[in-house]
Amino acid sequence: MPDVDVLVVGAGPAGAVAAWQAKLAAPELDVVLLERDRAVGAPVRCAEGVGDAGLREFANPDGADWVSRRITDVIFEAPDDTQVILANSGRGWILDRTRFDAFLAAEAARAGAQVLVGAEATAMSRNGDERWYVRVKERGRDDVYRARVVIGTDGVETMVGRWAGLDTRVPARDMESCAQYVLQGIDFNPDAIYLQFSNAIAPGGYAWVFPKGVGVANVGLGVVALKSDGRNARQYLDDWVTRRFPGGSRTGYTVGGVIVHTTITKTYGDGVLVAGDAGHMINPLSGGGITNAMKAGRLAGCHAAAAIRARDTSERRLSAYHNAWMELLGEDHLKYYRLKQALEHMDDAFLNSLARTMNSIAPSKRTLGRVLTHALIRHPQLIPVAARFFV
Ligand SMILES: Cc1cc2nc3c(=O)[nH]c(=O)nc-3n(C[C@H](O)[C@H](O)[C@H](O)COP(=O)(O)OP(=O)(O)OC[C@H]3O[C@@H](n4cnc5c(N)ncnc54)[C@H](O)[C@@H]3O)c2cc1C
Incomplete structure (x- = not known):
């Protein structure tokens, strides 16, 4: 039975940074990062936009091969297509998430964490010896990992949170269903992101065009099912794209959920933490979660490492992680959530x-x-x- 100090479940931005930072904080610890998919970073379920400042806390985007496009302008669009152009309104980036997530996982590996792909956590229980026993399916084989701390960074459908008894339920009004095409051969300003707000086009969410290059963009939208007229996100998207970019070639398609809620009330338990989408740490107003996931991952990795060093991985000790997150961004998200409700x-x-x-x-x-x-x-x-x- 593999015996590890920190087992991180899910190698998105939250998990990769958690493993990386845990290892940097305490190099003597055994840190393992599990990814259920066969490659870190694929498939991409994201529009890939991030702000400059948050990104630079973790990596330098200048000239990086995991960047698709630098963004300078934001263009808001009203339901009747009136544009409000905010030129030079701040710097941002459109990432290449496949490469970016792989880059972060490689940083974790470089720091000494073990990264396992095609390795899915399928169950987890506690046996009275202050360790978690995590069942992991890898290449058709079942292993049980014994871990002092498990960090659940397994995204919107988190099971780690549920296995640990945390309340990760999402109110239906706060779950956006998203659909997105990669569209080629379309005409738009490649230095700008476009955000269109309209109850007819994307009820409860918004539609976006995020440039990947000249003439190619992630074009998608999010809808809250409770507010829809019966169409699903893809049907709304098809209607919008047909009107807006009739000549565009659809060369990629993805769907995914975005939780536009506030941080779950408890992100910790005995020997367990959850971070990123798994803890509902997405900005409820913008729906952006990449930078938040990395920031939460960093906190989780550091708190897990410090708790193990102090030989105290109790819920009481790990609650410091939750407090640190709430102070960093969680309290702001409560305010953004109220703002979102008003804008609705x-x-x-x-x-x-x-x-x-x-x-x-x-x-x-x-x-x-x-x-x-x-x-x-x-x-x-x-x-x-x-x-x-x-x-
Ligand atoms: C359509 C769409 C567009 C978006 N656009 C943006 C955007 O432009 N900007 C932005 O900031 N955010 C965006 N988001 C949100 C953003 O993608 C997430 O907030 C971000 O990826 C969260 O990172 P994470 O590490 O918490 O989770 P994820 O990136 O979801 O990573 C979780 C990982 O855990 C793995 N996993 C799950 N279960 C297990 C298991 N049992 N065992 C092992 N591995 C497991 C998954 O395979 C996955 O790789 C978008 C989301 C969607 C759906």
């Missing part, structure tokens, strides 16, 4: 008029904070939160 009440007519109001402001004075602030005129108590959102 805007109908398409209001969104169209908002776009026209924004366009009457000089381009140099148009900021994301101002857009949100105008949108929230009816909820003035949330305006300071809105102004801080994209700062």
Whole structure:
């Protein structure tokens, strides 16, 4: 029976960074990172957009082969296609997630973690000896790993959280179903991301165009099923793409869920932590979760390592991880969630008029904070939160 100090389940951004940072924090520990798929980073279920500052906390994107495109502009689109252009509104990147996730896992391996692909955790239990016993299926064989701390970074469908008795349920109104094509041969500004808000196009979410290069982009949308007219996300996407990019070639397709909720109330237990999508650590307003996952993974790896060194992996000790996350971003997500709820009440007519109001402001004075602030005129108590959102 393999005996390890830290077993990380799921090699997305949260898991790779958790394994990497646990090893950096305590090189003497045995750290194993499991990935159920045959390759880290594939298949991609993501539009691959990240902000510059958060990314640089972990890796330098300048000239990196895991970057597809540098972004400088954001273009908001109203339901009637009116565009509000925020030029030079901040720097961001469109990643190549297949390469990026592999890069992060390679960093974990370089730090000394063992990375296993095609290795799926299928069950987990505790036996009274302060260890978790995790059943792992690898190449048709079943192994049981004994671990002091298990870090669940197994994404939206997390099982680790459930096996550990954590409440990872998602209210239906906070689960977005997303569908996305890679579209080739389409016309758009390759230095800009496009976000279109409309209850008719993407109820409860938004539609996006994230450039991968000149003429090629991730084009997708997210919908909340409770708000849909009976169509699923792919049907909404087909209707939008047919109207918007009739000549585009669909060379890739993906679906996935995004949890636009707040952090689960308890992300820890005896000898266990959950991080990233598994802990609902996505920004509920933007639906972005890559950077958050890495930040949570870093905290989880460091807290797990420190707890093992201190020979105390109890729930009480590991609760410090939850507190650190809440202080870092979790508390902000509670505010963004309230903001999201307020914005949900805007109908398409209001969104169209908002776009026209924004366009009457000089381009140099148009900021994301101002857009949100105008949108929230009816909820003035949330305006300071809105102004801080994209700062
Ligand atoms: C359509 C779509 C578009 C998105 N666009 C963006 C975007 O543009 N920007 C952004 O920031 N975020 C975006 N997101 C969200 C982002 O993809 C996630 O927040 C991010 O990937 C979370 O990282 P993670 O490591 O927590 O989970 P994941 O990246 O989901 O990684 C979890 C890993 O665990 C593995 N796994 C699961 N179960 C097991 C098991 N039992 N044993 C072993 N391995 C297991 C999975 O195979 C997977 O590799 C998007 C999501 C979707 C669905």
